[in-house]
Amino acid sequence: MDHFQYRNGQLFAEEVSLDDLAQRVGTPTYVYSRKTIEEHYARLTTAFAACSPTICYSIKSCGNLHLLKLLAARGAGMDVVSGGELHRARLAGVPMDKVVYAGVGKTDAEIRQALDAGIGYFNIESEAEFENIAAIARQMGKAARGALRVNPDVSDPRTHAKTTTGKKETKFGVDIERARRFFRAYGRNENLRLSAVHLHIGSPIYSPDPYVLALDKALSLIADLRGEGYAIEAIDLGGGFAADYETGKSPAYEQYAQAIVPKLLGHNLRVFLEPGRTIAGNSGILLTRVLYLKTGGMKKFVIVDTGMHHLIRPALYDSFHFIWPTRVKPEFLPVRRSAELDLPGLEKADVVGPICETGDVLAVGRMLPPVQRGDLLCVFTAGAYGMAMASNYNAQPRPPEVLVDGGNVTLIRRRETYDDLVAQELTATPVA
Numbered sequence: 001m002d003h004f005q006y007r008n009g010q011l012f013a014e015e016v017s018l019d020d021l022a023q024r025v026g027t028p029t030y031v032y033s034r035k036t037i038e039e040h041y042a043r044l045t046t047a048f049a050a051c052s053p054t055i056c057y058s059i060k061s062c063g064n065l066h067l068l069k070l071l072a073a074r075g076a077g078m079d080v081v082s083g084g085e086l087h088r089a090r091l092a093g094v095p096m097d098k099v100v101y102a103g104v105g106k107t108d109a110e111i112r113q114a115l116d117a118g119i120g121y122f123n124i125e126s127e128a129e130f131e132n133i134a135a136i137a138r139q140m141g142k143a144a145r146g147a148l149r150v151n152p153d154v155s156d157p158r159t160h161a162k163t164t165t166g167k168k169e170t171k172f173g174v175d176i177e178r179a180r181r182f183f184r185a186y187g188r189n190e191n192l193r194l195s196a197v198h199l200h201i202g203s204p205i206y207s208p209d210p211y212v213l214a215l216d217k218a219l220s221l222i223a224d225l226r227g228e229g230y231a232i233e234a235i236d237l238g239g240g241f242a243a244d245y246e247t248g249k250s251p252a253y254e255q256y257a258q259a260i261v262p263k264l265l266g267h268n269l270r271v272f273l274e275p276g277r278t279i280a281g282n283s284g285i286l287l288t289r290v291l292y293l294k295t296g297g298m299k300k301f302v303i304v305d306t307g308m309h310h311l312i313r314p315a316l317y318d319s320f321h322f323i324w325p326t327r328v329k330p331e332f333l334p335v336r337r338s339a340e341l342d343l344p345g346l347e348k349a350d351v352v353g354p355i356c357e358t359g360d361v362l363a364v365g366r367m368l369p370p371v372q373r374g375d376l377l378c379v380f381t382a383g384a385y386g387m388a389m390a391s392n393y394n395a396q397p398r399p400p401e402v403l404v405d406g407g408n409v410t411l412i413r414r415r416e417t418y419d420d421l422v423a424q425e426l427t428a429t430p431v432a
């Protein structure tokens, strides 16, 4: 679901024509829809209402402060994985007790910042990390809460190997057998009270089934731990709900909830969710202009003014993003977003960017309406892991971000300039 829809052959973000918007802010540009982000948050909250979850939006998926503020105003907590993300959460006005902090490489400085802030939970990734956080908390005279990140050894076969995290052989968390030993070793620490279990099995997870499998294992672990006298008060299911990259491929929130919520009821557990992609992904698009058309051997290339430096997912994970012109004749109106659209007159092309890498692709062998230099294309479902993973490779400034709210457009991050690119290098200082 999103509010990027065609009207009379023109693509609109809510009430704003994307052609008009490109005139005003240029390209490439990330465009977010306020209505979409708020509706996703509301639908997710409603679907899971029976277990009253604390929804900790995953900042890593898309961390623009203005979007964080929108979610915080609706009651969201945040999932952070660095001091920088904690800083963003604080600036967005998120209550610190609704912040959970995961990540395998928390530095001492970051741990101190999180302890000072009084975050809700540290999601603990290893024995060594537990000992370090507990020691720092003791030095600071603080008592924090920890959730042990457990690897339930389940995954969704459709999740890319690089974003599967719930298997034994990943760097994240500890396996279930080790979790029991973990609690015996550390479960009675006073500076870091281990009182919750955290899961994050990967992203995107296209079915509720892996959550159910993971939850069964986690609940049985919690029952055992409680049997041994450990007070487990919360479970955090992590993120991973899919976004609508292709029409009809991702389960609705209700489908995830119907499978997950009944399992959670009656255990006297506070529930945390850490969705990122499903909220942000659907809420943003990347608007780009065609620079050149070119052939190479039998291939046709559509060269655009954005690429892997602004949206790395197709190059890194072979991810699918539906790409379509913002202005189309009636016969090319896309009835659904899919790699296999079968309309007469489509032409096969690779959509590529300006970066000096053969891997700089947004789409390979994609059927598209005929396009020409100057046309605008929309890269759909680009709100998550888009701008958040953008770089300045090839000394390319990053695009601006704009928020559409009905008929209003607000610049929420300005376009970078060449001066921004060199700002940290203008002086050279001797290191003492």
Ligand SMILES: Cc1ncc(COP(=O)(O)O)c(C=O)c1O
Pocket: 058, 060, 061, 079, 102, 103, 200, 202, 203, 204, 238, 239, 240, 241, 274, 275, 276, 277, 278, 384
């Ligand atoms: C611990 C943790 N929680 C939540 C998320 C968010 O996942 P998604 O954006 O797919 O919902 C991630 C993503 O990597 C994660 O590592």
